[in-house]
Amino acid sequence: MLPFGLLLLASLVCATPRPLVLWHGLGDSANAPGMKQFAEEIKQVHQGIFVHSIYIEEDLDKDRRAGFYGNVNEQIELVSEQLAAIPQLESGFDAIGFSQGGQFLRAYVERFNSPPVHNLITFGSQHFGISDIPTCGPRDFLCQIARRAVKSGVYSSWAQSNLVTAQYFRDPANLEEYYASNTFLTSINNEIAETRNETYARNFASLNKLVLVIFTKDKTVVPKESSWFASEVVVDDSGLSQQVLSDERAIIPMRQQPLYVEDWIGLRQLDERGDVIFVECDGEHMEIGPCWEELVRNYAG
Numbered sequence: 208m209l210p211f212g213l214l215l216l217a218s219l220v221c222a223t224p225r226p227l228v229l230w231h232g233l234g235d236s237a238n239a240p241g242m243k244q245f246a247e248e249i250k251q252v253h254q255g256i257f258v259h260s261i262y263i264e265e266d267l268d269k270d271r272r273a274g275f276y277g278n279v280n281e282q283i284e285l286v287s288e289q290l291a292a293i294p295q296l297e298s299g300f301d302a303i304g305f306s307q308g309g310q311f312l313r314a315y316v317e318r319f320n321s322p323p324v325h326n327l328i329t330f331g332s333q334h335f336g337i338s339d340i341p342t343c344g345p346r347d348f349l350c351q352i353a354r355r356a357v358k359s360g361v362y363s364s365w366a367q368s369n370l371v372t373a374q375y376f377r378d379p380a381n382l383e384e385y386y387a388s389n390t391f392l393t394s395i396n397n398e399i400a401e402t403r404n405e406t407y408a409r410n411f412a413s414l415n416k417l418v419l420v421i422f423t424k425d426k427t428v429v430p431k432e433s434s435w436f437a438s439e440v441v442v443d444d445s446g447l448s449q450q451v452l453s454d455e456r457a458i459i460p461m462r463q464q465p466l467y468v469e470d471w472i473g474l475r476q477l478d479e480r481g482d483v484i485f486v487e488c489d490g491e492h493m494e495i496g497p498c499w500e501e502l503v504r505n506y507a508g
């Protein structure tokens with residue numbers, strides 16, 4: 208028979224799953240019914256788990272608006288203060304980012320990571336940006352206005368500090384303007400040699416596991432392979448190493464990216480350690496139904 212103290216210890220260890228932090232996607236908000244329901248379902252999988260849903264604004268509608276409008280760098284700083292103030296998270300947590308919430312959580316890891324993230328799971332995130340702005344529902348006016356504004360001047364300084372999607376828009380046909388004007392994606396991807404930050408790479412490589420989920424039928428994120436750190440290239444005769452996918456778009460896969468080869472952000476280190484997990488989820492953008500439970504079981508709690 209095991210001594211009582213050991214039994215108690217064992218039950219304590221089992222009874223306290225690692226806390227979990229969620230960051231919702233564009234058009235959603237921390238207090239939306241869908242997010243609350245997701246948190247409840249996670250609690251069914253991991254009894255007693257503490258779940259925190261990140262918000263920029265506590266009010267549901269204002270929080271939804273902050274997904275479209277705002278300065279992403281400032282939002283991430285605010286989130287770092289929010290997370291640091293939650294006592295249940297002080298020993299670290301797992302994190303799940305939905306869509307743009309995924310690259311925002313990655314930015315948190317690279318820049319702050321205090322308290323530290325153990326496993327980071329991103330669903331359909333735009334790690335290498337987007338080369339087209341997501342389309343909107345027919346009656347989603349907030350989305351439509353933001354989309355029109357982005358399309359009319361994505362690299363203007365106003366767009367780059369006020370329109371969220373503009374801050375991860377990366378047009379392969381116009382990289383010079385992107386490098387010159389973007390202060391979010393260029394930063395977290397350490398793309399600008401002069402300002403490359405080694406702390407980002409050290410923090411990112413300190414993750415236990417990085418789980419990258421791609422939606423196989425994703426028509427919202429262009430290119431969808433951005434979820435796997437791939438980017439689109441303009442097809443020309445430059446002799447770039449390209450992998451042309453069935454839908455005729457040319458993609459630079461993760462392991463051929465200079466970011467990876469020269470390991471600007473610690474991604475190669477993670478991958479060579481075997482700690483980058485590539486997951487295909489069969490569906491359109493954010494159709495997490497068939498996929499989430501197994502991932503939450505394996506990589507959270």
Ligand SMILES: *[C@@H]1O[C@H](CO)[C@@H](O)[C@H](O)[C@H]1NC(C)=O
Nearest residue numbers: 317318319402404405406407
């Ligand atoms: C690099 O990033 C860390 C963490 O965000 C920050 O404290 C530091 O000031 C940055 N270094 C430079 C040179 O910008």
